[in-house]
Each structure stands twice: as C-alpha cells, then as structure tokens.
Amino acid sequence: MFVGLEDLPRIAAPEEDGSTFLANAIIKANYYSRHFGEIALADDSGLVVDALDGAPGVHSARYGGDGISDMDRLYLLLKKLEGVPERNRTARFECAIVVANPGGDFMHATGTVEGRIIFEPRGQNGFGYDPIFVPEGQTRTTAEMSAVEKDSLSHRGRAMAAIIPALNDLVPGS
Secondary structure (H helix, E strand, C coil), X not given: CCCCHHHCCCCCCCCCCCCCHHHHHHHHHHHHHHHHCCCEEEEEEEEEEHHHCCCEHHHHHHCCCCCCCHHHHHHHHHHHCCCCCHHHCEEXXXXXXXXXXXXXXXXXXXXXXXXXXXXXXXXXXXXXXXXXXXXXXXXXXXXXXXXXXXXXXXXXXXXXXXXXXHHHHHCCCC
C-alpha cells in the first residue's frame, strides 16, 4: 500500500541543501524512510535556464526568496532574461526521483523535458513556470496544455516511468 505524507504523522521536513535535484531527492527519501521505517519515494525538480547559468535550478520553488508568489517568481525570471534573444532562451524541466529503504539503500531515476522560455506568460493550467515554458517540438506553453497532454511529456512522468523497475528490487512481493 502506498500513502502520501499527508496520511502520516506530521514531522519537520528535512533541509534540502543539496546542490542538485538528485542530492535533494536522496536527502528527502532517506530522511522519511528512516523516520517512518518504511520504503520512501521522494522527488526534487525544477527549471534550469541556460542563459541564467542553470538558475533557478534547485532553488526553483524559492527563487527570489520566501514569501513571493509563483507569478512573482515567473516575472523575476522574465526580468532576468530581458534582452536575451529567443535562440538563447533554452531551458529544461528536470526531475530526480529516489526510492530508499530504511537501511539506506536507494535507487534513482531522472527525467527531463527540453524547451525554451517565451517572453510573456500564456495559459491558465499548470503552475509555477508553466506559463512561460514551451516544450521542444511544441508551440504552446505547458500552461496551455491539458493535464493529459502535459503529463505525456512531463519530466516527472519520465522520471517515474524510469524508477518503476527499481520498485521491483525494493518493494517485497512486487
């Protein structure tokens, strides 16, 4: 049986101080697995913009500091890209997923979706940076896509598909 954190007793979250998505996912998976004595799955993901030397990267959810909205983060990113031509606005959403057991053994997988950052937000679906991210080969932002369309090419979906074989090794009887 799988349960989410909302179904477990509340505990303080671990400090996500890793320098990569994988490092942060390992921190979280090991922390929750050891605390609850069960196998845990955790992920970390975000947006990597080449013209900003990889920012916001592992700081995607906190880009610009605490207490600002997703829309404020989006506009901060656009401001930092002012003057950057379309051909240099390459970016990607990256996700690392880790499955860990209480003994500290873990397996991981990653998923990426390449794309570019547009000049103005478009669309109402999704969250975060979706209104300014157009996946490679597409003309619409991920915020203009239906949930089904977005899921079919998402970085999380790709990482999750890649981690499924690890579940066979870590989950007894699978």
